[in-house]
Amino acid sequence: MSLSTVPPAVVDAALPEKRRRAGWGTSHRDYIKIGLWIALVIAVLVWSVPIIFMVFTSLKSEADIFGTPAFVPPWSPEWGNYVEALDRGNLLSAGANSLIIALFKVPIGLLISAAAAFALARLRFKRQRLLMGIIAMGAMVPIQVAIAPLFQVINGLDLLSTHIGVILPYIAFGLPYQTFILYGFFRGIPEELDESARMDGAGNWRIFFQMILPLSKPALAALLILDFVATWNEYSIALALLQSQDSWTIPLAIQGFQSQFTSSYGPLNAFTIMSVFPVLIVYLLFQRYFVEGAFAGAVKG
Structure with a gap:
């Protein structure tokens, strides 16, 4: 009997079990890969639709905005919207x-958080777990609860409408979350490295600055980007503490521009797009470290 006359069922039964399982596993992985690609395309579409709308609107005249569909590209770009946004939108x-607030708040807050996390993760003292629990609970307190007493304190210190009057609360509210994240990352660094450094005569500060911080670059970079974005976009505290227009940050300026020029959709969208550039630059500078920090815990298992 030739091979061509053998029924397919007999051939399938003759195949080794391992080969059939391998084929099923490859097919299973292909389905997962296709599903991931579909999810990625959907996510890109969801996130890109508002961006495309803003870019198109920022380059249209008022007549084109109301006279053409939203997602029709502008055939004659109106670059004057960007000039008008710079001129009228402050x-x-x-x-x-x-930028001044973020450049001071982000590195100072990260340094204090890293030092606190190092003390909790590497030093031994009484009530250590209790202190860590209090810090973790502090990360759960909503900012809106403390705005009224915070306003009274800052007003009593005569720091309203000043950079330092906003930087101090920003640092205070950012410490619990950053300390909690860095504590978990520092605990993943082997303590044998500390013991080796101490045998060579290194103290706590030297271990912290020359060993722990360099090993924690991915986590620090990820927190730097997230903290910079959060500081740049923060609205509630800035609205309460920045009373004068000269001290406004980007979110307050966008709100002021929108309330003053309600129907100027072209300049408003141009204003919003330009306000994103500094955040985008920071992300591009630290992108590699951000990805490493985001997956550091998963890689360590």
């Missing part, structure tokens, strides 16, 4: 305020 002043 973007440069608000951007400078947001």
Whole structure:
């Protein structure tokens, strides 16, 4: 009997069990890969639709905005919307305020959080777990609950409408979350490295600055990006503490521009797009470390 006359069922039964399982596993992986690609395409579409709408609207004249569909590209770009946003929206002043606040708040807050996390993860003292629990609970307190007493404190210190009056609360509210994240990352670094450094005469500060911080670059970079974005976009505290227009940050400037020029959709969208550039630059600078930090815990298992 030739091979061509053998029924397919007999051939399938003659195949080794391992080969059939391998084929099923490959097919299973292909289905998962296809599903992931579909999910990725859907996510890209969901996130890109508002961005495309903003870009198209920022380059249209008022007549084109109301006379053409939203997702029709502008055939004659209206670049004057960006000039008008810079001129009428006080973007440069608000951007400078947001940048100054972020450049001071983010590194100072990260340094204090890292030092606190190092003490909790590496040093041994009484009530250590209780203190860690209090810090973790502090990360759960909503900012809105403390705005009224915070306003009274800052007003009593005569720090309203100042950079330092906003930087201090930003640091305080950011410490619990950052300390909690860095504590878990520092605990994943082997303590044998500390013991080796101490045998060479290194103290706590030297271990912290020369060993722990360099090993924690991915986590620090991820927190830096997230903290910079959160500081740049923060609205509630800034609304309560920044009373004068000269001290406004980007979110307050956008709100002021929108309330003053309600129907100027072109300049408003141009204003919003330009306000995103600093955040995008920071992300591109630390992108590699951000990805490493995001998956560091998963890789360590």
